[in-house]
Amino acid sequence: DVxxxxxxxxxxxxxxERISLSCRASESVDTYLHWYQQKPNESPRLLIKYASQSxxxxxxxxxxxxxxxxxxxxxxxxxxxxxxxxHCQQGNSLPFTFGxxxxxxxx
Amino acid sequence: xxxxxxxxPGLVQPTQTLSITCTVSGFSLTSYYMQxxxxxxGKGLEWMGFIRSGGSTxxxxxxxxRLSISRDTSKNQVFLKMKSLxxxxxxxxxxxxxxxxxxxxxxxxxxxxxxxx
Numbered sequence: 001d002v003x004x005x006x007x008x009x010x011x012x013x014x015x016x017e018r019i020s021l022s023c024r025a026s027e028s029v030d031t032y033l034h035w036y037q038q039k040p041n042e043s044p045r046l047l048i049k050y051a052s053q054s055x056x057x058x059x060x061x062x063x064x065x066x067x068x069x070x071x072x073x074x075x076x077x078x079x080x081x082x083x084x085x086x087h088c089q090q091g092n093s094l095p096f097t098f099g100x101x102x103x104x105x106x107x
Numbered sequence: 108x109x110x111x112x113x114x115x116p117g118l119v120q121p122t123q124t125l126s127i128t129c130t131v132s133g134f135s136l137t138s139y140y141m142q143x144x145x146x147x148x149g150k151g152l153e154w155m156g157f158i159r160s161g162g163s164t165x166x167x168x169x170x171x172x173r174l175s176i177s178r179d180t181s182k183n184q185v186f187l188k189m190k191s192l193x194x195x196x197x198x199x200x201x202x203x204x205x206x207x208x209x210x211x212x213x214x215x216x217x218x219x220x221x222x223x224x
Contacts, residue, residue, distance in 0.1 A: 034210040043201060043214040044152070050208055087152055091209025095167040096142075098152035 002026055002090050004099035012107040013078045021102045023071040023088035032092035033071045035064055038085045038101075047086075048073065078104070109133035111202050111215035118221050119192050127218055129185040129202030136160070136178055140205035141185045143176060146217075147198030157205055158185060192222045 003026040013019055023033065031051040036044035046055050048064035051071055061076045075082055083106060088099040115127035129141065143155040156166035158176045166174050175188045185202055199219050203211035 032208060034208075036211075043217055044211070045214070046210060046212050049206075049210045049212075055212075089152075089154075089210070094165060095169070096154040096209055098154070100151050 001095055002029060002093060002097050004088050004090060004097055006086075006088060006099035006102050008102060009100070010103045010105060012105050014107050015078055015080055017078050018074065018076050019078055019104075021073045021086055023066075023073070023099050025069045025071075025090060028068045029090040029092035031067050032090055033064075033066065034089045034091060035073050036087045036089065037082075038087060040084075044087060080106070109204065109213045111204065111213055113200060113202055113215045113218040115200065115218045115220065117219060118223060120224050121192055121194060121222055123192055124188060124190040125192055125196070125200075125220060127187045127200055127202075127220075129187070129215055131183050131185070131202075131204075134204070136180045136183060136185065141176075141178065142203045142205045142211055143185075143187050144201045144203055144211070144214075145196075145198050146201070147195065149195055155187070194222050196220070197222045 005024045007022045033051045035048040037047045038044040047058050051066050052064045063074050065072050083104050085101045085103050087101045110132045113129050119125050140157045142157045146152050156176050158164050164176050173190050178185045199217040201217045202215045204213040
């Protein structure tokens with residue numbers, strides 16, 4: 001199974017900061033790496049697909065990059081509404097797997 | 108618009124069988140894969156399995172011996188059945204719509220399942 005390692009586990013941020021979240025795969029997943037945002041007591045919401053493709057409705061401050069085993073989700077100017085958990089997921093091979101998540105909290 | 112909604116029991120006894128129904132609207136089950144994902148305190152988000160647009164299934168080997176996914180296209184419903192429940196199966200169970208590239212673009216609100224006697 002592909003193991004996805006997300007870091008950091010928790011990130012304390014100040015509104016307005018530019019931040020980067022990491023997701024590393026134990027083997028290549030090409031660009032079949034997708035990002036989700038999950039707010040407390042809500043379902044995950046697709047944010048970025050295929051490593052870097054934005055989803056309709058995703059604010060432009062969110063961007064994704066990477067391929068193979070190293071991926072990054074960036075937020076250019078964090079806003080209070082971005083305080084959530086972020087999960088990466090690989091769809092390259094079965095079983096599909098998720099990372100353990102990064103929690104964004106206010107500093 | 109696309110909507111998914113899970114319904115199921117909130118409480119299940121250990122060793123019993125869990126049954127959850129996902130009712131969808133706004134798209135056809137014969138055009139998309141339907142996925143089941145759960146979120147537990149111990150393991151976070153876990154992909155459980157899917158049913159293809161054609162009706163065949165794939166399961167995570169973690170659950171393979173216990174899990175069954177089926178559907179009724181006439182009712183726009185997908186079903187999850189998992190037997191021999193354990194305490195550690197406690198969590199939120201989601202159905203989600205799958206796309207090529209195997210990302211999940213729409214999710215249900217989830218159903219919280221507690222396994223306890």
